[in-house]
Amino acid sequence: MGMWQFRIFPAISMLLLGALPVLAQHEYTESEIEAGKAQYAINCVRCHGPDGDNITNADIGHGKSRRATTDAEFVALIREGISGTRMVAFPNINEQNAQTIVAYLRSMASTANAAASLPPGDVARGKTIFEGKGGCRTCHRVGDQGSRTGPDLSQIGAQRRVVELHRSILEPDAEIIPANRFLRIVTKDGSALTGKLLNQDSFTVQILDVKDEKLKSFSKSNLREYTFVSNSPMPSYKDKLSTQELSDLISYLASLKGQAN
Amino acid sequence: MRRINLRHMLFVVLTATGSLYAQVSNDRILRAAQEPQNWLTHHGNYNSQRYSTLSQIAPDNVKNLELQWLFQARSLEKFEATPLVVDGIIYTVQAPNDIVALDAATGRLFWTYSHTPDPAARPCCGRVNRGLAILGDTLFMATIDARLIAVDAKSGRPLWDVAVAKPESGYAMTLAPLVVKDKVIVGTAGGEYGIRGFLAAYDAKTGKEVWRFYTIPGPGEPGHETWPSQNNAWEHGGASVWVTGSYDPDLNLTYWGIGNPGPDWNGDERNGDNLYSCSVVALDADTGKLKWYYQFSPHDEFDYDSTQVPVLADMQWKGSPRKVMLWANRNGFFYVLDRATGQFLLGKPFVEVNWASGFDEKGRPQRVPGMVPTAQGTSILPGNQGGTNWYNPSYSPKTGLFYIPTWANYSSLYVKQPEDYVEGRPFRGGTPRPTTPNGIRSTVNNYAKEDEGYGAIRAIDPHTGEMKWQFKMTDVTDAGVLTTASNLLFSGGREGYFYALDARDGKLLWKFPVGGRVVAGPMTFSSAGRQYVSIAAGNSLFTFALKQ
Numbered sequence: 001m002g003m004w005q006f007r008i009f010p011a012i013s014m015l016l017l018g019a020l021p022v023l024a025q026h027e028y029t030e031s032e033i034e035a036g037k038a039q040y041a042i043n044c045v046r047c048h049g050p051d052g053d054n055i056t057n058a059d060i061g062h063g064k065s066r067r068a069t070t071d072a073e074f075v076a077l078i079r080e081g082i083s084g085t086r087m088v089a090f091p092n093i094n095e096q097n098a099q100t101i102v103a104y105l106r107s108m109a110s111t112a113n114a115a116a117s118l119p120p121g122d123v124a125r126g127k128t129i130f131e132g133k134g135g136c137r138t139c140h141r142v143g144d145q146g147s148r149t150g151p152d153l154s155q156i157g158a159q160r161r162v163v164e165l166h167r168s169i170l171e172p173d174a175e176i177i178p179a180n181r182f183l184r185i186v187t188k189d190g191s192a193l194t195g196k197l198l199n200q201d202s203f204t205v206q207i208l209d210v211k212d213e214k215l216k217s218f219s220k221s222n223l224r225e226y227t228f229v230s231n232s233p234m235p236s237y238k239d240k241l242s243t244q245e246l247s248d249l250i251s252y253l254a255s256l257k258g259q260a261n
Numbered sequence: 262m263r264r265i266n267l268r269h270m271l272f273v274v275l276t277a278t279g280s281l282y283a284q285v286s287n288d289r290i291l292r293a294a295q296e297p298q299n300w301l302t303h304h305g306n307y308n309s310q311r312y313s314t315l316s317q318i319a320p321d322n323v324k325n326l327e328l329q330w331l332f333q334a335r336s337l338e339k340f341e342a343t344p345l346v347v348d349g350i351i352y353t354v355q356a357p358n359d360i361v362a363l364d365a366a367t368g369r370l371f372w373t374y375s376h377t378p379d380p381a382a383r384p385c386c387g388r389v390n391r392g393l394a395i396l397g398d399t400l401f402m403a404t405i406d407a408r409l410i411a412v413d414a415k416s417g418r419p420l421w422d423v424a425v426a427k428p429e430s431g432y433a434m435t436l437a438p439l440v441v442k443d444k445v446i447v448g449t450a451g452g453e454y455g456i457r458g459f460l461a462a463y464d465a466k467t468g469k470e471v472w473r474f475y476t477i478p479g480p481g482e483p484g485h486e487t488w489p490s491q492n493n494a495w496e497h498g499g500a501s502v503w504v505t506g507s508y509d510p511d512l513n514l515t516y517w518g519i520g521n522p523g524p525d526w527n528g529d530e531r532n533g534d535n536l537y538s539c540s541v542v543a544l545d546a547d548t549g550k551l552k553w554y555y556q557f558s559p560h561d562e563f564d565y566d567s568t569q570v571p572v573l574a575d576m577q578w579k580g581s582p583r584k585v586m587l588w589a590n591r592n593g594f595f596y597v598l599d600r601a602t603g604q605f606l607l608g609k610p611f612v613e614v615n616w617a618s619g620f621d622e623k624g625r626p627q628r629v630p631g632m633v634p635t636a637q638g639t640s641i642l643p644g645n646q647g648g649t650n651w652y653n654p655s656y657s658p659k660t661g662l663f664y665i666p667t668w669a670n671y672s673s674l675y676v677k678q679p680e681d682y683v684e685g686r687p688f689r690g691g692t693p694r695p696t697t698p699n700g701i702r703s704t705v706n707n708y709a710k711e712d713e714g715y716g717a718i719r720a721i722d723p724h725t726g727e728m729k730w731q732f733k734m735t736d737v738t739d740a741g742v743l744t745t746a747s748n749l750l751f752s753g754g755r756e757g758y759f760y761a762l763d764a765r766d767g768k769l770l771w772k773f774p775v776g777g778r779v780v781a782g783p784m785t786f787s788s789a790g791r792q793y794v795s796i797a798a799g800n801s802l803f804t805f806a807l808k809q
Contacts, residue, residue: 031638031676031694094687096678178708199706201756202734203772228710 028103036104039097043090050161052108061108074102111163118247126252129245142256149196149210151180155258165253172234182233183207186225284397285347287442291510298787300346303392303437307508308573311655313785316747317792318807323749323761323771325808330368332802339780340797342392346786353802357388358404360412366788368804372417379406384433385453392437394445396465403434403447409463421468430685431456437505441515441546444471448502452520455497455688460517462549472549476500476519476537484536494531497682499523500538504568504651508546512601515546516571525564526634527677527690534559539567543603553603557590562634563675564645565592570653573600587723589654589665591647595726609726611719612648612669616641634675634691644673645693653741653782660764662720662729664742664750671714672696707736716754718742720767730767741782751794753779759796775803
């Protein structure tokens with residue numbers, strides 16, 4: 001468990017430490033947790049879900065695994081798997097990387113309830129907010145509805161933790177992953193446009209135009225200007241939604257796991 | 262008289278055409294620069310300048326280059342090999358260890374020799390191979406399961422096959438061998454598995470080992486005192502060799518860059534300078550005895566392998582002719598050494614560096630306090646892949662400039678962790694992390710900003726270390742550089758272009774979208790009076806020539 005978590009969530013951490021004897025064997029650094037997050041996203045999230053609780057009786061995100069308690073047991077379980085179950089061995093994950101996954105799981109246990117101060121959310125009400133008051137479909141797509149210019153949220157509940165969704169809605173600039181960057185482009189004839197960056201190289205750039213959702217490729221030699229948009233185009237919903245509405249919206253997003261909605 | 266004249270004429274004809282089919286003698290390799298139609302060694306010739314005197318393709322016509330043929334490898338691995346060209350035949354390696362012989366003008370296949378590596382092979386960073394060596398009619402390949410194999414160049418038939426080291430202990434070979442006289446020299450990779458690295462020379466005819474130089478000195482040998490006396494860290498201290506060295510026939514010295522000490526990112530159990538890790542060693546080519554060494558990064562904890570190409574040049578140095586060695590190191594500094602003695606002549610950063618502030622009078626780097634891996638992580642410039650790495654630079658005697666494939670604005674967060682050595686298992690002692698926002702950059706789509714790191718070709722004046730120009734790319738590069746007497750520079754990058762620059766000012770003259778990243782060095786040759794340029798990219802070997 002990293003120092004960062006202790007500073008931010010001291011009360012929660014102490015509570016969890018008292019309640020769950022399975023927590024960290026030693027302190028993890030912030031960078032170990034970050035590395036573990038990346039490893040988890042590559043290797044684990046598909047089955048275990050973003051909060052580690054997709055599989056009944058194997059809530060690895062909250063220290064409730066029946067098979068492993070200590071860090072060493074978790075590492076062995078990751079690398080050797082559990083015979084007779086769907087938990088296959090990951091020998092390609094070396095011991096250090098497995099250790100970082102454990103670090104991330106421990107940190108997950110301490111932060112999973114950071115959004116727990118919210119009242120229980122309602123998925124159906126959240127969907128209404130998403131499609132109505134929130135205006136989310138102006139930029140985001142779910143299934144075959146909505147714009148393609150923002151991140152597609154059809155599977156966001158399988159990719160992001162509740163605590164991350166909470167932060168993204170209130171502080172959209174806090175973390176913009178590179179694949180969600182936007183560019184402002186001005187061509188030599190003076191036409192200006194903004195687009196989601198899809199790819200670039202030394203000579204060309206590929207975008208999805210925000211206005212008409214067309215895929216466009218430009219030769220850089222034909223551009224007068226080519227700059228990254230520094231902030232997220234998404235507004236903060238901090239003062240736009242009530243606490244209940246926020247919880248409903250998060251519940252809806254967390255329910256989006258790739259099925260038709 | 263008539264019969265004698267006919268015999269004489271026949272002899273003359275055979276002699277005249279003989280070079281087309283002659284064996285690759287030592288003499289030919291020594292004079293490789295005099296037959297630029299061929300590419301007889303991995304780096305073109307013994308000085309490893311990757312410079313060709315061919316000049317049919319020039320700045321004013323390079324725009325007329327067009328693809329002549331491409332060879333698609335039956336492999337999805339990185340294509341890192343630089344081919345050899347011998348009298349109209351291209352020899353290269355399809356990963357992991359298949360030798361192919363192709364017609365240089367058409368790309369058509371003559372034969373394939375396929376080696377199936379031992380499943381125990383565990384190369385750290387891809388099942389790759391960087392090329393071959395040739396002597397007489399025999400090709401030599403070092404394999405990822407640490408074998409050295411000799412193959413008949415006409416038929417592809419194996420002649421001998423010897424074990425160099427144990428793959429189950431983490432030894433591997435990915436480099437092209439170097440032939441010197443009657444010996445084939447190779448070195449062992451495995452620096453991330455706690456090997457004890459070595460260079461070894463084998464008899465080209467029999468495969469019998471002739472000499473061995475351990476890159477970590479044993480007890481009683483000079484340099485052993487740079488490893489702790491209270492433990493056996495030296496026995497598994499890495500110091501691998503995975504890039505082909507150079508040779509100076511006048512000095513009879515062969516030069517090799519040595520890799521990082523292990524564990525990579527935690528030096529707690531290996532106090533001391535850890536010779537000859539992160540060094541260049543100059544060995545007597547006949548005996549393997551050490552003549553001199555220079556250590557670029559004493560007690561390295563940043564994975565700054567010194568497995569770069571030792572580029573040999575003869576130039577005026579402060580008013581006197583001098584045999585020098587030019588070296589852009591993974592640690593971010595450009596060096597000039599006297600290659601007869603190892604004397605340090607110049608050291609200057611060619612990228613941003615924060616782990617050292619300069620050098621003492623002997624050329625030892627002056628460390629910046631606190632710039633070491635820690636449990637929390639320390640941000641170090643350049644990052645773990647270095648300011649440059651194994652991909653070959655080039656020196657053009659024509660322009661007098663040294664060209665470096667460069668990673669700029671690039672750092673890593675070095676995190677140290679404890680690690681015990683277990684034979685055959687990774688032995689790294691931590692993990693470097695990206696310092697750029699949101700972690701690892703995509704290897705397919707490129708969303709990066711310039712301040713998150715970019716690739717470049719940087720042209721350096723070797724007399725001063727000053728950058729004369731740079732050609733920037735939006736993505737980093739793993740591509741080598743070729744220069745020619747017509748002032749052309751060829752290179753590529755991860756973006757999937759192969760391009761030509763004006764070597765004098767870095768101006769882009771031509772580019773071709775090869776559709777896959779370039780992780781190899783270009784080379785040039787000629788056949789039937791026509792100059793070709795070849796580059797491996799993606800999973801194919803591309804060959805270009807001027808439009809006819």
